[in-house]
Amino acid sequence: MIKQASAKQIQKLDNIAINKYKVDSLFLMENAGKAVAEEVLSILKKRKFKKIAVICGKGNNGGDGLVAARYLVSRGFEVKNFLIGKVKEITSDSRANLDILLNLNQNIFEILDIRTFNGYKKIIKDCEMVIDAIFGVGLKGEVKEPAKTIINFLNRSRKVVVSVDVPSGLDATSGLVLGACVKASSTVSFTLAKKGFFINDGPKFIGKLKVVDIGIPKNLMRAVKYATHC
Numbered sequence: 001m002i003k004q005a006s007a008k009q010i011q012k013l014d015n016i017a018i019n020k021y022k023v024d025s026l027f028l029m030e031n032a033g034k035a036v037a038e039e040v041l042s043i044l045k046k047r048k049f050k051k052i053a054v055i056c057g058k059g060n061n062g063g064d065g066l067v068a069a070r071y072l073v074s075r076g077f078e079v080k081n082f083l084i085g086k087v088k089e090i091t092s093d094s095r096a097n098l099d100i101l102l103n104l105n106q107n108i109f110e111i112l113d114i115r116t117f118n119g120y121k122k123i124i125k126d127c128e129m130v131i132d133a134i135f136g137v138g139l140k141g142e143v144k145e146p147a148k149t150i151i152n153f154l155n156r157s158r159k160v161v162v163s164v165d166v167p168s169g170l171d172a173t174s175g176l177v178l179g180a181c182v183k184a185s186s187t188v189s190f191t192l193a194k195k196g197f198f199i200n201d202g203p204k205f206i207g208k209l210k211v212v213d214i215g216i217p218k219n220l221m222r223a224v225k226y227a228t229h230c
Contacts (some may be wrong), residue, residue: 002198005195007196009192032190033097035188037067041072053080053131059094080123081109111146132162147180155182166187167183167207175195175198175202184205186208187207
């Protein structure tokens, strides 16, 4: 039986852990990104991939992707880092991890619109693997441009794609596609599986599911009324 939670339950767990239990949010992001990198490395053991594209949104999901990128850079892989938006718009924990990559002389390619994305397509095509860190459980409403075009491009490319927490574009609670959704090869989900993985469109998009502990206190998790999936 797999324990599962809604997007609101997961967000509440995170908020209580950070605000009441004083778990450092950077600690949670570090653990999340490291877990994604470990999943990527396990895939790379079986394949001779050298180039990895990490495509990040401006939120915490993108921050998790930036942590994963740092771990992969430290292991000697050629990582291309893409941000949907401007570097100056990134704040808080995600910004801290972005700054570390910049200090490691890593380039951050800003995707501002479809035109700039078209200019980066060749770089992404040359990568053998992609980490999808665009949207997480907080996504609300239809996916907008340029993210929609990027997601559709990734799906057409048929590359190995590892999604961070939730395939970008999937409603984590309802399992419905919000206009466009990454078709993941693997999804590394944090703390608990999401209800949407098992209903409606979810099963077609999550790929291989791995649920990892990122440091939410166990007694807090026991207070959640889970649903289960066989």
